[in-house]
Each structure stands twice: as structure tokens, then as C-alpha cells.
Amino acid sequence: MKWLLRRLVGADFADSILGDLEEQAHRRAPRSPISRTRWLYLQVAVVIAHALAHRAREGADEIRHAGIFGISKDIRYAFRALRRTPWYAATVITVVALSMALAATVFAVVDGVLLRGLPYPRVDQVVAIEGGWTSRPQLLGNVPASPSDAVAWAAATPEVLFTSFTLGGREQIDDGQPARSADVASNFFDVIGQTPMIGGFRPQHFVSRTAIRPALLTYYCWQRRFGADRTVIGRVVRGDRGAAIEIVGVLPEEFLFPSSLGRFVPEVITPLITSAGAATDRGRRWYVLARLPASMTVEALQARLHVATDGIARQFPKGPGGQGPGPFDVVRVRPIDVALRSASRQTFLLIFITAAVLLLVACLNVMGLAAARAQDRRQELALRRAIGATGTDLVRLLAAESLVTVILGGALGLSASWILVGVVSSFLPESISLLKPLTVDWRVGAFVAAASAVCLMLTTAWPARAVLRSNSAPGLVDAGRVTGRQRTVGRLGLVAAQVALALLMSLGGVLVAKSLVRVWREDPGYRVSQTTNIWLSSRADESRAHIADLLDDLGGLPDVGAAGGSNLLLLQRAVRGSSFDAPAGVVETSNIESVGVTRGYFEATGIRPLVGRLPTEDELDGAAPVVLVSDRVARDYWPGRSAVGQTLTRRQQRFDVIGVVPDARYLALDIDPDGSLYYPLFADPSPSLVNVFIAHNAGGFRSLSSVLNLIATRHPIYRVRSARDVGATLGDSIRQRSFLTFLFAGFGGAAVVIAAVGVLGLAAIVTSRRTREVGVRMAVGARPAQIVGLVVRQELAGVLCGLTAGALAAAWSVRLMQPYMYKVSVYDPVAWTAAIGLLLATSTIGVLIPALRASRTDPVKALRAE
Amino acid sequence: MAGNPLALGEFEQMVLLAVLQADQTDARAYGITVFDELSVRAGRRVARGAVYMTLDRLEKKGLLASFLTAPTPERGGRAKRCYRVTKPGIAALQASRRALVRLWEGLEVFE
Numbered sequence: 015m016k017w018l019l020r021r022l023v024g025a026d027f028a029d030s031i032l033g034d035l036e037e038q039a040h041r042r043a044p045r046s047p048i049s050r051t052r053w054l055y056l057q058v059a060v061v062i063a064h065a066l067a068h069r070a071r072e073g074a075d076e077i078r079h080a081g082i083f084g085i086s087k088d089i090r091y092a093f094r095a096l097r098r099t100p101w102y103a104a105t106v107i108t109v110v111a112l113s114m115a116l117a118a119t120v121f122a123v124v125d126g127v128l129l130r131g132l133p134y135p136r137v138d139q140v141v142a143i144e145g146g147w148t149s150r151p152q153l154l155g156n157v158p159a160s161p162s163d164a165v166a167w168a169a170a171t172p173e174v175l176f177t178s179f180t181l182g183g184r185e186q187i188d189d190g191q192p193a194r195s196a197d198v199a200s201n202f203f204d205v206i207g208q209t210p211m212i213g214g215f216r217p218q219h220f221v222s223r224t225a226i227r228p229a230l231l232t233y234y235c236w237q238r239r240f241g242a243d244r245t246v247i248g249r250v251v252r253g254d255r256g257a258a259i260e261i262v263g264v265l266p267e268e269f270l271f272p273s274s275l276g277r278f279v280p281e282v283i284t285p286l287i288t289s290a291g292a293a294t295d296r297g298r299r300w301y302v303l304a305r306l307p308a309s310m311t312v313e314a315l316q317a318r319l320h321v322a323t324d325g326i327a328r329q330f331p332k333g334p335g336g337q338g339p340g341p342f343d344v345v346r347v348r349p350i351d352v353a354l355r356s357a358s359r360q361t362f363l364l365i366f367i368t369a370a371v372l373l374l375v376a377c378l379n380v381m382g383l384a385a386a387r388a389q390d391r392r393q394e395l396a397l398r399r400a401i402g403a404t405g406t407d408l409v410r411l412l413a414a415e416s417l418v419t420v421i422l423g424g425a426l427g428l429s430a431s432w433i434l435v436g437v438v439s440s441f442l443p444e445s446i447s448l449l450k451p452l453t454v455d456w457r458v459g460a461f462v463a464a465a466s467a468v469c470l471m472l473t474t475a476w477p478a479r480a481v482l483r484s485n486s487a488p489g490l491v492d493a494g495r496v497t498g499r500q501r502t503v504g505r506l507g508l509v510a511a512q513v514a515l516a517l518l519m520s521l522g523g524v525l526v527a528k529s530l531v532r533v534w535r536e537d538p539g540y541r542v543s544q545t546t547n548i549w550l551s552s553r554a555d556e557s558r559a560h561i562a563d564l565l566d567d568l569g570g571l572p573d574v575g576a577a578g579g580s581n582l583l584l585l586q587r588a589v590r591g592s593s594f595d596a597p598a599g600v601v602e603t604s605n606i607e608s609v610g611v612t613r614g615y616f617e618a619t620g621i622r623p624l625v626g627r628l629p630t631e632d633e634l635d636g637a638a639p640v641v642l643v644s645d646r647v648a649r650d651y652w653p654g655r656s657a658v659g660q661t662l663t664r665r666q667q668r669f670d671v672i673g674v675v676p677d678a679r680y681l682a683l684d685i686d687p688d689g690s691l692y693y694p695l696f697a698d699p700s701p702s703l704v705n706v707f708i709a710h711n712a713g714g715f716r717s718l719s720s721v722l723n724l725i726a727t728r729h730p731i732y733r734v735r736s737a738r739d740v741g742a743t744l745g746d747s748i749r750q751r752s753f754l755t756f757l758f759a760g761f762g763g764a765a766v767v768i769a770a771v772g773v774l775g776l777a778a779i780v781t782s783r784r785t786r787e788v789g790v791r792m793a794v795g796a797r798p799a800q801i802v803g804l805v806v807r808q809e810l811a812g813v814l815c816g817l818t819a820g821a822l823a824a825a826w827s828v829r830l831m832q833p834y835m836y837k838v839s840v841y842d843p844v845a846w847t848a849a850i851g852l853l854l855a856t857s858t859i860g861v862l863i864p865a866l867r868a869s870r871t872d873p874v875k876a877l878r879a880e
Numbered sequence: 881m882a883g884n885p886l887a888l889g890e891f892e893q894m895v896l897l898a899v900l901q902a903d904q905t906d907a908r909a910y911g912i913t914v915f916d917e918l919s920v921r922a923g924r925r926v927a928r929g930a931v932y933m934t935l936d937r938l939e940k941k942g943l944l945a946s947f948l949t950a951p952t953p954e955r956g957g958r959a960k961r962c963y964r965v966t967k968p969g970i971a972a973l974q975a976s977r978r979a980l981v982r983l984w985e986g987l988e989v990f991e
Contacts, residue, residue, distance in 0.1 A: 023932075023936065026948075026961075027932075027936060027961070029958050029959065030910075030911070030948070030958065030959060030960065030961035031911060031932050032956065032958060033951075033955035033956060033958030033959065033960060033961075034910065034911035034912050034955070034960070035928075036954070036955050036956040036958065037912060037952075037954055037955045037960075038912055040954045057928055060927055060928060060929045061928060061929040061932055062929070063929060064927060064929025064930050064932070064933050065929065065932075065933060068933045068937075
């Protein structure tokens with residue numbers, strides 16, 4: 015207490031007060047020593063309380079009179095000072111704005127993907143159930159379940175509430191634009207715990223198919239397509255496959271469809287009718303969810319489902335129709351939160367860390383510039399201190415300047431993020447699920463405010479430290495002199511730190527960019543230029559005649575050179591598998607695709623035989639038992655032997671191998687093909703035409719409208735799901751890679767620019783401070799080249815230290831980029847050289863500009879000015 | 881609020897007058913005697929802390945001056961800080977008194 019009193023009122027005054035109290039205590043009736051001591055402590059406590067209250071009143075007065083008015087005065091002064099140094103102000107504001115804009119944009123995406131909670135009540139009880147095969151671990155979670163799987167899983171755990179849904183349908187709503195749709199089972203909304211906002215399904219909707227199908231609209235679909243009209247309930251609109259749909263309800267705004275495949279986020283929900291044969295239907299198209307009872311854990315459910323799955327796998331050795339792998343032999347149960355976010359978690363964490371590092375580079379940069387500027391203002395600050403300004407006053411002065419630049423930069427960055435978010439939205443691959451619309455909302459604003467506060471603290475701390483440590487007298491004496499060794503080390507340290515971080519980021523950007531270039535250089539194995547791919551779906555059962563007529567009509571169009579179809583889903587990363595049995599003794603471990611093709615297919619795709627021949631039109635039309643194998647299949651099935659002349663079995667029918675063709679990339683441009691088998695599509699009992707390749711004679715898309723018109727008017731059984739240039743479809747297949755490259759390369763580029771601007775700004779400030787020294791050197795005979803060499807040598811030292819430190823750090827951390835590489839090593843010497851060279855070149859330019867300016871100094875003027 | 885620094889509050893006037901009264905005694909004016917004068921003459925219960933903070937403030941304003949006496953054993957070996965009203969302090973008291981007298985003029989009915 016005595017210590018506190020001394021701190022509050024000063025040692026002398028505290029001693030005299032304590033003396034008074036001691037004396038008063040003596041004068042009191044000596045009842046007992048304890049009561050006297052208590053009285054003494056009580057009185058000291060009272061005095062302390064009064065002293066504290068007095069201090070508080072004084073502090074409030076000080077803030078009221080000096081604080082607020084002082085800060086506003088400081089800010090006005092900061093504005094004036096920044097107007098006098100426009101290059102410094104522009105540099106700092108640009109750096110802050112650039113980094114804030116990128117960080118805010120990334121935060122908007124990351125907030126939508128990772129941070130926003132799922133809107134399901136008791137979300138920890140909702141789980142996703144996925145199946146796979148032990149022989150193909152990469153497919154676990156990527157392949158839907160079959161109705162028989164779902165039925166078996168539900169039967170194995172009757173106390174768990176299961177539901178299923180299917181994705182990928184499309185409905186034609188009134189405005190003619192297709193809307194994505196999903197079919198959901200009757201207890202879907204019970205499992206996820208969300209209910210429609212208006213209306214809803216009734217139990218009879220799930221009993222049997224009706225001519226008019228009921229449908230729920232999502233909130234956004236209702237808003238956008240029906241103008242939030244509440245009378246829409248009960249309206250019947252034109253639906254898919256010639257059927258009509260009746261709108262029976264609208265889902266709430268916070269509704270989130272639990273689909274990890276973001277590309278199929280549906281707008282229209284229709285009932286999933288579970289047929290009586292579901293228990294034996296092994297076509298994979300169902301996604302399965304469940305809500306656990308409170309007493310059951312995820313692990314317990316997984317263990318019980320594993321037993322059920324194992325039983326089915328033993329019962330059925332091969333897939334439906336003898337095609338593809340058999341039933342799942344592995345099951346995985348994951349909380350819905352994990353299942354929905356797992357695909358993007360690691361990637362977006364890395365992106366967020368990258369954005370944070372960029373902000374750090376910007377802070378280091380501004381810190382260096384602010385410290386150099388404070389050094390330049392040392393004389394002024396020392397003068398202020400000499401005439402009575404306290405350390406707090408000086409720090410407040412510096413903080414006001416940082417506050418102005420950071421707030422202006424932050425506001426500019428936030429504004430720019432509006433534009434950037436729009437750009438990112440157009441690049442964002444559909445496979446990334448967002449839990450909220452991508453927009454700059456209050457959360458992004460709060461992030462920018464917090465980041466600005468951190469930036470402000472960091473950029474004020476360094477120069478403030480230097481000012482507080484300095485004394486007024488030396489400040490007045492040595493202002494304007496060459497910086498001391500300690501200050502030089504600190505400045506070069508700042509340069510080195512930002513160059514090192516910029517190297518890490520630019521290296522990441524260069525590596526992913528090189529990977530993307532490498533992907534684009536891959537030969538897809540089929541013609542890309544002047545080729546259109548049409549993705550079709552049939553509205554009713556199609557026949558050979560339907561397919562042949564369509565292809566005849568398409569082939570007869572004036573601009574069409576060749577047209578051929580297949581039953582393959584092109585470039586959708588969809589694995590179907592092979593319907594052919596592997597030769598005896600060959601264990602099939604890869605995803606070989608069997609493709610049913612029509613005549614004209616090889617002409618349209620430009621696929622030519624490496625060995626043997628292509629099937630003739632008669633063989634394709636007549637469903638002759640012939641098959642072509644791709645190069646990899648030939649090598650895997652008959653290593654060291656010729657594939658031509660071999661036979662393969664498909665559904666107990668023998669097919670002769672008549673030729674070998676190059677491997678083709680049918681899953682995605684960046685997925686190496688496991689091989690393909692081509693057989694006549696008409697060999698299927700119920701052939702289905704899924705896509706058509708059209709090779710144009712000339713003019714490309716000029717003939718597309720005639721193709722679409724022809725299909726719509728003469729072949730109404732087919733609906734065009736998409737019609738695109740093959741090159742564009744290939745681009746879509748690597749959209750996620752392109753998006754990540756856009757982000758990483760953008761960050762890398764921004765980091766290089768920020769680092770270069772930082773080096774330039776610091777070098778310019780330091781060089782201008784050395785005007786007198788340069789004048790003296792030139793006066794005693796130094797040539798301009800020597801001055802340039804001197805400045806460049808000294809200023810580049812930090813850059814070289816940074817490059818060395820950055821390279822050492824990158825040697826370890828660059829492994830984080832491994833998942834985003836495509837046939838490019840993370841230690842690729844070209845990428846490393848490019849990243850280091852880029853930083854070295856931009857930094858050298860940043861140093862050269864002020865060095866050249868210094869070399870043109872007139873010694874007479876420089877010395878006179880001093 | 882930046883007012884006249886010599887303008888006195890009521891308690892400041894009382895403390896200054898208590899210092900003048902105590903200074904006329906042999907014990908001189910210091911914390912205890914000022915406190916006693918305030919208690920006895922003004923009949924007010926005041927907190928010691930308030931008295932000490934006011935003495936300190938008046939000294940900082942230049943209305944009081946203080947000096948230390950020799951330490952005594954009964955004070956735990958600590959010196960006594962005695963106060964004397966300075967000329968500006970006297971002037972401030974006179975100004976306050978004049979202002980009060982002028983305000984009271986013609987209001988004898990209340991006496």
C-alpha cells in the first residue's frame with residue numbers, strides 16, 4: 015500500500031502523509047496496537063482511494079483537453095505532412111490497399127468455405143455415409159451409393175434415421191433456363207433438421223410417380239425466378255422430360271443442400287420415389303445421410319455398417335450388368351461438417367495462410383518505410399522533445415500518420431475487394447461448396463478492420479521504439495548524418511524479411527503456374543480445334559434408329575465434317591469402369607473405361623490407330639464383336655505381346671481386338687488416362703447416346719445454332735444439356751486448378767510488387783538522406799558509376815540476405831505445394847531460378863532508380879543545401 | 881475546461897483558511913492541524929485523503945508553499961511537511977471573499 019501511495023503522489027509527499035498518519039495514530043488513545051495498525055492501514059487506503067480518484071479526474075481532463083484535441087491536431091498535421099511527401103504516402107497507401115484487397119477477397123472465400131457453421135440443428139449428429147473399394151482407395155467418397163447399399167445400411171441399423179438423395183437432374187422452369195434439381199427421400203428434412211419456409215411435401219408425394227411432380231424451390235430460385243411471389247405455391251410449370259411440376263413449397267434462406275459436390279447445388283427439390291426393387295438396385299446414384307441417436311457414436315455406426323457392406327460385397331462380385339467394380343467393400347461414416355468441407359479445407363487453409371503472409375510482407379514493408387521516414391524526421395522530433403513534448407506525444411504523432419495511411423489503404427483495399435470478389439466468383443470452380451453467397455459483408459469489413467489495427471500497431475511500433483530510445487540532444491546534433499550501423503542492420507533486416515517472404519510466395523505462384531502450363535501442354539488424345547462436344551440426355555427410351563438418324567442428320571449439315579457419338583460422360587471426372595473382363599491372370603487395378611462408339615466417332619475425334627485398324631462403318635452399325643484398345647491397356651493386358659488378334663470377353667461375348675489407339679484423357683485434362691476400350695455402341699442391348707463429337711469443316715461455332723435447331727426440331731427425344739467447344743470443355747475440367755493458379759500466382763505477383771516497392775522506397779529515403787555524403791564523394795572525385803555501385807552494393811545486401819533466407823525456408827515449406835503440382839517437381843530448377851531471378855530483377859530495379867538519381871547529384875548544390 | 885487557475889472552489893477556500901489558522905499556532909500548518917482546523921472550526925467531517933489531495937493541488941497551483949521540518953520518532957522518523965499560504969493564495973482568498981461580499985450586499989435579511 016505504501017508503495018502504491020508513493021507511486022501515486024510521489025515519494026516525498028507520501029512520506030509526509032505517512033508521517034502525519036503515524037503521528038495521528040500515536041495521538042489516538044492507545045487501546046491496542048492492532049487497532050492502531052488497522053486504523054493506519056485504513057487511513058492509507060482512504061488516501062490512496064482519493065489519490066486514485068484525483069488521478070482519474072486529472073486523466074479525464076487531460077484526455078478531454080489534450081487527448082482528443084491533440085489527436086485531431088495530430089491527424090491534421092499527419093495529412094499535411096503526407097501531402098508534402100506524396101511519393102511516400104502513395105507508396106504506403108498502395109501497399110496497404112493491395113494487400114488488404116487480396117486478403118479481404120480471400121477471407122470472403124474462406125469465410126464461405128471454412129468458417130461459416132452449417133445451419134443444421136445438433137449438427138454433430140448428422141453424418142454422411144460413403145462407400146468405396148479397398149483396391150481403389152482414391153475413389154472412397156467420390157462415388158455415390160446404390161439403393162441396395164442404402165437399404166442394407168438402414169436395415170443393419172434400424173435405430174438410425176437414414177435418408178438419401180440424388181443429384182444432377184435439371185428442370186426447365188418457366189423462363190426456359192434449366193435449373194439444377196435433386197430428388198430427396200421422404201425423411202430428408204427430418205435428418206438435416208431444416209423445414210420448408212412455405213408449404214412442403216406431403217406423405218403421398220413419396221408413394222408413386224405422378225404425371226405432375228411436386229417440387230420445392232430454394233429461396234434463391236424463388237427470389238430470382240419468381241420474384242419472391244408467395245402465390246407461386248400450387249402453380250404448375252413445365253418440367254423436364256415432358257412432365258409438369260407443381261411448386262408445393264419454398265425452402266428458407268438459410269437452407270443448405272448437404273452436397274459436397276458443389277457443382278450440383280440444386281435449385282429445385284423433388285421427391286425421391288423408392289421403388290419396390292430398391293433392395294436389389296445396384297446402380298450408383300444415391301447419396302446417403304443419417305442422423306444418429308444421441309447414444310450412438312460415429313465409430314459405432316461405422317463398425318456396424320462395415321459388417322453389412324462386407325456381406326453385400328461377398329454376395330455380388332461384379333457391378334450391375336457385369337460392368338465396373340462390384341459393390342462397396344469399404345464404408346466410411348463422417349460427420350457432415352467434415353464430409354462437406356474436407357475437399358477444400360487444406361487448400362483454403364493454405365490460401366488463407368498465404369494471404370496472411372502477404373499482409374505480413376506489406377506490414378514489414380510499411381514498417382521499414384515508416385521507420386526510415388521517422389529517421390528523416392529525427393531533427394523535428396528531437397526539437398519537439400526539447401521544447402517539452404513527451405515520448406507519448408511523439409508516438410501519437412507517428413501513430414496519427416500511420417493511422418491515416420492505414421485507414422486510407424484499408425478503405426481502398428476494401429473497395430477494391432468488391433471488384434476482386436466479382437472476378438473470383440467468375441473463376442470459382444463449381445466443385446467448391448460455399449456456405450454463403452460470395453460477397454463483401456460485415457464479416458469481411460470486420461476482418462479488414464482487425465487486419466488494419468494489427469498493421470497499424472506493427473507499423474507504429476518500430477519507428478516509435480526508435481524515437482523513444484533516442485535522446486533529444488543527440489537527435490539535434492546528429493540529425494541528417496549517415497545512419498549508424500545498428501540502424502542499417504535493422505533496415506536491411508526488414509528488407510531481408512520481406513524479400514524472403516516474397517520469395518516463398520512467388521515460388522509457390524511460379525510452381526503452380528508451371529504446373530498449369532504443363533497440364534495445358536498435355537495431348538488429350540483427341541481433336542480439340544474446330545470440334546464441338548454436345549452432351550445429350552434422352553427424354554424417353556431411345557433406339558438404334560434414333561441414334562443413327564440423329565448422327566446422319568448431323569453429318570449432313572454443310573459445315574460438319576464428321577459427327578460421331580459415344581456413351582461416355584466426357585471430362586466430368588466421372589468413373590464408370592470397364593464392362594470387359596480382364597484377360598486371365600491380369601489383376602485390374604486401374605480405372606479402365608469401356609466406351610461404346612458409333613460410326614463417325616473416330617473421324618470426328620481424330621483418333622488414329624497406332625497398330626492394326628479402326629472398325630469399319632459396317633462393323634459399328636452392325637454391332638460386330640470387335641474392340642479397339644488404347645496403348646496403356648495393350649501394355650497392361652498383353653505385356654511384350656501384340657494386342658491385335660487377342661480376344662476380350664464382355665457379358666459372355668468374345669470381342670476381337672483389331673487395333674491399338676493412343677490413350678485419351680476422358681476424365682479431365684490433368685488426370686492421366688488409365689486406358690480405354692472402344693466397342694460398337696450398338697452392341698449394348700439398350701444403347702444410350704450421351705455425347706456427340708462434331709468436327710467442323712471451317713467456321714467453328716457458326717454452325718452450332720444450326721446443330722441445336724436440328725436437334726430441337728427433328729430429334730425432340732434428345733435434350734441438349736450442353737454444347738461447347740472441346741477446348742472450353744477441357745478448360746472446365748481443370749477449373750479448380752486454374753482457380754488455385756490464379757490465386758497463388760496473384761499472391762506471388764503481389765508479393766513481388768510489394769517487396770520491390772518496399773526496396774525502392776527504403777533505398778530512395780536512405781539515398782536522399784545521404785545526399786551530403788554523395789556530394790562529398792563526388793567533390794573528391796568519385797565518378798557516377800562508383801556512386802551507383804556503392805548504393806546498389808549496400809542496398810542489395812538486404813535483398814541477397816532475404817533471398818538466401820527465403821530459399822532456405824522454401825526448401826522445407828515448398829513441400830506444402832506438392833498436392834497442386836502436375837508433373838513438375840517442387841524443386842524444379844527452372845521455377846526456382848525464375849522466382850529468384852524475378853525478385854532479384856525487380857529489387858535491383860528498385861535500388862537502381864534512387865542510385866542513378868544519386869549519381870546525378872551536383873556536389874556544389876548538395877553541400878550548399880546542407 | 882480552462883478557467884482562471886486562481887478561482888477557488890469552496891473546499892479549496894476552506895483548506896486555505898484552515899492553513900492560515902493553523903499557521904498562527906505553534907504547531908504550524910501541516911496535514912493533521914489543517915484537518916483539525918477543518919473539523920473544529922468548520923464543523924465538517926472531511927476525509928483525510930481529500931485534504932491531502934487538495935493541499936497538493938493548491939501547492940501545484942502556487943497558492944501554497946511547503947517546507948519540511950526535521951524528522952521525529954513519533955512520526956516514524958519522517959519529516960513534517962508544513963504549509964504556508966503564498967501571496968497569490970492570499971490574493972485568491974481576498975478575491976473570493978470580495979466576490980462573496982458583493983453577492984451578499986442587500987441580503988441582510990438572511991443574516
